[in-house]
Amino acid sequence: MKKTNCIVCSKDSPNILLENRKDPFLKNIGLSRVVFVMCSGCGFVYQSPKLESQEISKLYLEDYYDENDKPISNAYALKKEGYAQSSFDQVSTKIDLSSCKNKNILDIGSNTGSFLNLFKSVGWYTVGVEASRKMADEAQNRYSLDEVHQCLFDANFFTDRKFGLVSLLHTLEHIENPSVILENIYNVLDDDGMLYIEVPDVFHPKSCFYISFYSSPHLYVFSHSSLTNLLSNNRFEVVYSGIVPRGLYVLAKKKSTKDLNKYKIDDIEKIRKITLEYKKRHDRHAFIYRFIANSLLSRILIKLHIPVLSKLLFSFRERVRVNRPV
Numbered sequence: 397m398k399k400t401n402c403i404v405c406s407k408d409s410p411n412i413l414l415e416n417r418k419d420p421f422l423k424n425i426g427l428s429r430v431v432f433v434m435c436s437g438c439g440f441v442y443q444s445p446k447l448e449s450q451e452i453s454k455l456y457l458e459d460y461y462d463e464n465d466k467p468i469s470n471a472y473a474l475k476k477e478g479y480a481q482s483s484f485d486q487v488s489t490k491i492d493l494s495s496c497k498n499k500n501i502l503d504i505g506s507n508t509g510s511f512l513n514l515f516k517s518v519g520w521y522t523v524g525v526e527a528s529r530k531m532a533d534e535a536q537n538r539y540s541l542d543e544v545h546q547c548l549f550d551a552n553f554f555t556d557r558k559f560g561l562v563s564l565l566h567t568l569e570h571i572e573n574p575s576v577i578l579e580n581i582y583n584v585l586d587d588d589g590m591l592y593i594e595v596p597d598v599f600h601p602k603s604c605f606y607i608s609f610y611s612s613p614h615l616y617v618f619s620h621s622s623l624t625n626l627l628s629n630n631r632f633e634v635v636y637s638g639i640v641p642r643g644l645y646v647l648a649k650k651k652s653t654k655d656l657n658k659y660k661i662d663d664i665e666k667i668r669k670i671t672l673e674y675k676k677r678h679d680r681h682a683f684i685y686r687f688i689a690n691s692l693l694s695r696i697l698i699k700l701h702i703p704v705l706s707k708l709l710f711s712f713r714e715r716v717r718v719n720r721p722v
């Protein structure tokens with residue numbers, strides 16, 4: 397792990413915002429504690445110390461990715477279709493998709509492919525890039541998209557073509573070097589093209605079950621201002637922005653210059669207050685989950701070996717077990 401400066405304003409003046417001592421993802425690398433800091437210069441929230449590259453790739457082993465042989469469930473795919481529809485609605489109300497000259501879309505972190513499928517239905521050529529073999533196969537099999545590449549995004553891969561729209565839905569906050577990927581996107585985006593980004597919102601933290609919003613896969617926690625600043629540093633100008641069910645979104649276009657050292661400062665006290673309230677709420681819920689998982693009834697049901705139910709309960713207990721206080 398290494399300490400890092402703020403990637404938005406470059407200052408080295410972080411204050412601890414939240415410490416999560418029960419991060420279940422870190423068990424894959426023998427750790428349990430993750431610390432989020434807030435830059436006292438601009439208010440950007442990020443992990444520090446930050447995990448090394450090899451450690452970041454191990455965070456996902458247990459649940460999502462290829463080491464787990466379980467197929468993607470229909471329920472999961474349907475949930476993703478719901479999220480994709482709300483994102484698509486945002487884009488299609490801001491851009492007239494039928495009149496775009498370049499109807500090629502590149503979705504980085506394309507997951508089950510549900511977002512791309514909506515573009516396919518209105519005549520766009522759909523290209524996905526997805527690190528997980530399982531998700532890439534799922535996207536191809538479920539929606540017959542034009543291209544799905546199982547790899548990490550690399551602009552050199554697309555030197556022969558440009559895209560009218562590039563999208564990252566809940567991907568940017570997981571990427572180790574956002575500026576590198578934004579530069580790559582700049583190179584593959586048509587001059588008239590648009591960049592669509594969705595990320596979790598620091599002003600609206602939400603728990604996923606008993607897993608904290610402030611978990612190690614989220615290397616950064618953006619606000620509208622910090623995302624705008626980061627994009628501006630990397631030659632993008634935000635044209636539209638707003639709130640979506642899972643966080644915040646921006647639609648940005650290319651510009652010719654970087655605006656280094658010109659950044660909006662977040663409401664630091666408001667972020668601190670919202671985060672502390674969130675932590676109290678989350679800790680209370682996590683306590684209840686632990687109580688249920690360790691209850692006598694739960695133990696008896698597992699002992700009875702009732703198919704499905706005992707499997708679900710056992711898996712639930714395993715996840716809660718790693719959330720025990722250390």
Ligand SMILES: [Zn+2]
Pocket residue numbers: 402403404405406407435436437438439440
């Ligand atoms: Zn900063």
